[in-house]
Amino acid sequence: MNILIIGASRGIGQELARQYSNLDHNVNITIRGKNHDVTRNVTVFSEVDVTCFDSIQKLANSLDDKSIDLLIYNAGIWRDEVLGELNDKSFLETFNTNAVGAFRVASLLKDKLKTNGTLAxxxxxxxxxxxxxxxxxxxxxxxxxxxxxxxKSLSIDLKDRDIKVLMMHPGWVQTDMGGPNAHLTVEESVKGIINVIQKSAPKDSGKFFNYDGTVISW
Known part of the structure; x- marks a missing residue:
């Protein structure tokens, strides 16, 4: 299986790459910088910025004729604002990475996804x-x-190509974002995520899943 993980320089993304590689899948990852620490069977696309249209277009061109069975959007940033102390730049950066970045990737890489593929x-x-x-x-x-x-919208728009779209909550994980007091190790979270993706069926497209497979309310 050909897998592309967007945002895999550390934490959950890096562990997804490691575990999928250990399962003998062909893994491709993107990182924002140049430095990385990855395992075998992993192809690295460096200096990929999800907030930049041209950067994602360059990635799409670099993939050439490579088709993707599973595309995982893992890029994200965390901000913790206090009510009444709005920082417009910080606020919009969060939206640009977490939401608009996912839309850029889905828009520019959708044709790389195989029929019956999965977008997580x-x-x-x-x-x-x-x-x-x-x-x-x-x-x-x-x-x-x-x-x-x-x-949810992508699950409808990509249905004619039988592409599943899954929203995945990794749990509270011991990463730089989750902190050392989080309930789950990165290994435990990723093992659950992989299991949910593997067991998902076409009827699950458009659903919001916890790492343990339970459905989360909107």
Whole structure:
């Protein structure tokens, strides 16, 4: 299986690359910079910026005739705003990476996805309106809710090519973003994500999944 992971220089993306590689899949990853620490069978596309149309177009051109069975959008940033202290630049950067970046990638790489392929968007339960019981984290919550709306629309627009679109919540994970007190190791989260993707069926397209396979409310 040919896999492309957008945003895999560290954390969940890097572990996705490692585990899929260990399962003997052909793994391609993108990173923003030049430095990386990856395992065998991994092709690296460096200096890919999801906030830049031209950068994603260059990536699409670099893929040549390579077709993708599984495309995972894992790029994302975290901001934690306080109500009344809005930083427009920071707020819009979060939206540009988390939501608009996913749209750029889906738009420019959709023709690289095989019929019956899968597009997985790495979102967050913090984008769930029904699950929000603590407030705050405005740009992150809003950008992930926008990503979920994007995924639902893509599941409809790509249905004629039998492409599944899954929204994936990785859980609270011990990464730079999740912190050391998170409930899950990166290895545990990624193992669950891979299992959900592998077991998903066409009827699951457009759904919002937890890493353990349970469906999350919008």
């Amino acid at each position: 968007l790495m979102t967050s339960k913090m984008g769930s309106i029904g699950d929000n019981s603590s407030g705050g984290r405005y740009s992150y919550r809003m950008s992930k809710a926008a990503m979920n709306a994007l995924g």
